[in-house]
Amino acid sequence: MKGRIRKEIIAKRKNLSKLEYESNNKIIIEKIYNYLKSKNFKTIAIYYPYRKEVNVLNLMELFKDKIFLFPKVISDEKMIFIPVNDINELKKGKFGIMEPEGTEYTEYIDIYIVPGVAFDLDLYRLGYGGGFFDRYFSVHKKTQLIGVGFDFQILEKLPVDDHDIQMNLVITEKRILGG
Ligand SMILES: Nc1nc2c(c(=O)[nH]1)N(C=O)[C@@H](CNc1ccc(C(=O)N[C@@H](CCC(=O)O)C(=O)O)cc1)CN2
Numbered sequence: 001m002k003g004r005i006r007k008e009i010i011a012k013r014k015n016l017s018k019l020e021y022e023s024n025n026k027i028i029i030e031k032i033y034n035y036l037k038s039k040n041f042k043t044i045a046i047y048y049p050y051r052k053e054v055n056v057l058n059l060m061e062l063f064k065d066k067i068f069l070f071p072k073v074i075s076d077e078k079m080i081f082i083p084v085n086d087i088n089e090l091k092k093g094k095f096g097i098m099e100p101e102g103t104e105y106t107e108y109i110d111i112y113i114v115p116g117v118a119f120d121l122d123l124y125r126l127g128y129g130g131g132f133f134d135r136y137f138s139v140h141k142k143t144q145l146i147g148v149g150f151d152f153q154i155l156e157k158l159p160v161d162d163h164d165i166q167m168n169l170v171i172t173e174k175r176i177l178g179g
């Protein structure tokens with residue numbers, strides 16, 4: 001079931017025109033910015049867009065005084081976060097995703113911007129099936145998790161397993177869930 005949903009949504013996302021992709025990205029970045037600008041935080045985890053995920057890299061320009069962290073997959077089961085000052089520091093890693101080098105950030109991360117293949121109205125998330133985020137948050141404090149996706153990635157109800165994590169907020173170009 002999860003597999004079929006993954007395939008369908010990834011295929012749909014692939015079909016987004018460049019124009020739609022770019023204009024929706026812009027709207028989503030603006031919404032994230034508006035939500036975060038009045039918040040007090042020091043550290044924020046983002047990601048390098050993969051397979052037409054929402055591109056959130058511009059947040060680094062909008063929040064110059066914050067510490068940005070990017071995920072790195074270090075084994076079949078484990079993902080860590082590493083601070084990044086400049087996206088030019090990233091190198092192609094596992095799955096062809098751009099990743100940082102360096103050592104794990106071990107202090108609290110205030111906000112996580114979480115990519116997903118799909119989200120549902122109860123704020124559950126479906127990823128690529130690696131279980132990396134689920135496993136990561138089974139041992140790290142879930143501070144503030146903000147899922148991001150295009151509006152067609154929101155389904156009414158996803159099949160949920162015990163280990164699946166919920167977001168605090170999900171932001172699309174059309175809606176904010178959980179706000
Ligand atoms: N941008 C971004 N970075 C991220 C994640 C993410 O969802 N998005 N992750 C969130 O977890 C981790 C990577 N997780 C991934 C899990 C599975 C596949 C994946 O596509 N697997 C393919 C096989 C690809 C290959 O081997 O070349 C597959 O299952 O078909 C990719 C990333 C860490 N970095």
Ligand SMILES: Nc1ncnc2c1ncn2[C@@H]1O[C@H](COP(=O)(O)OP(=O)(O)OP(=O)(O)O)[C@@H](O)[C@H]1O
Pocket residue numbers: 002125126127128129130131132133134135138161163164
């Ligand atoms: N907390 C956990 N502890 C152990 N195994 C886990 C945990 N969370 C997920 N897994 C395993 O990881 C695999 C993938 O899980 P699932 O399909 O829910 O991933 P996903 O949320 O789509 O992926 P991702 O988090 O990488 O984006 C499953 O085999 C699942 O049993």
